[in-house]
């Protein structure tokens with residue numbers, strides 16, 4: 485089967501600083517890959533490469549067998565969270581609808597089918613109660629649920645989610661993770677899901693891509709999320725603790741020039 489996403493010998497650099505290199509990754513349709521790593525490891529940049537917004541320094545990247553290009557309608561994207569302007573002149577449901585026909589100019593076309601699709605995802609993220617509210621007045625967590633709804637409403641073949649659980653309470657973090665899982669099961673979408681906390685996606689992640697120190701490990705969570713693997717990756721002691729089925733990563737202070745890398749922790 486043709487991979488939904490294929491990176492081969494991929495390297496990413498800004499100027500003379502290489503974020504990661506030698507990345508070979510094939511994601512099958514329907515596969516769920518969680519992307520983890522310290523601040524600044526290059527997780528968001530990886531998504532930008534797949535979106536065609538950032539060029540590789542070396543190697544190739546293909547989405548469903550074709551070179552990446554900007555504005556690929558087969559890709560759904562949840563950008564890293566930014567608050568929407570309070571005066572944004574859109575209702576929540578119109579904001580979600582942009583995921584279906586936001587690429588077209590002009591007023592939204594009346595369509596019973598589009599309305600039903602929007603209602604279905606609003607319901608799935610628990611946003612029906614505020615479907616007609618102005619989007620800019622909603623809380624960070626409410627807006628975040630709408631971003632997720634917008635990214636999946638068009639049934640993408642590849643879903644890229646950049647910290648979609650940020651601002652969500654435990655209940656909604658679980659619900660959004662389950663929703664993404666349900667979406668990939670129903671539509672066969674492949675998922676690349678950036679998160680700082682692996683726990684909400686542990687039930688669904690087929691593999692983890694862990695980026696640190698310009699290197700990476702990729703494999704099933706039980707292989708990657710171990711003290712031995714992460715200590716080796718970071719080059720310093722990292723302890724992965726297990727408690728009640730949850731993982732807690734302690735340590736991971738990367739010998740990096742970026743002080744915020746030391747804040748890395750998957751505890752929640």
Ligand SMILES: Nc1ncnc2c1ncn2[C@@H]1O[C@H](COP(=O)(O)OP(=O)(O)OP(=O)(O)O)[C@@H](O)[C@H]1O
Nearest residue numbers: 498499503521522523524525526527528529530742
């Ligand atoms: N366009 C750019 N030009 C130069 N440097 C950049 C650019 N975009 C990102 N960087 C730098 O590259 C590094 C990786 O950024 P990126 O946002 O991909 O990291 P991340 O792993 O997603 O981090 P976080 O967990 O903090 O969101 C950072 O140090 C960032 O400052």
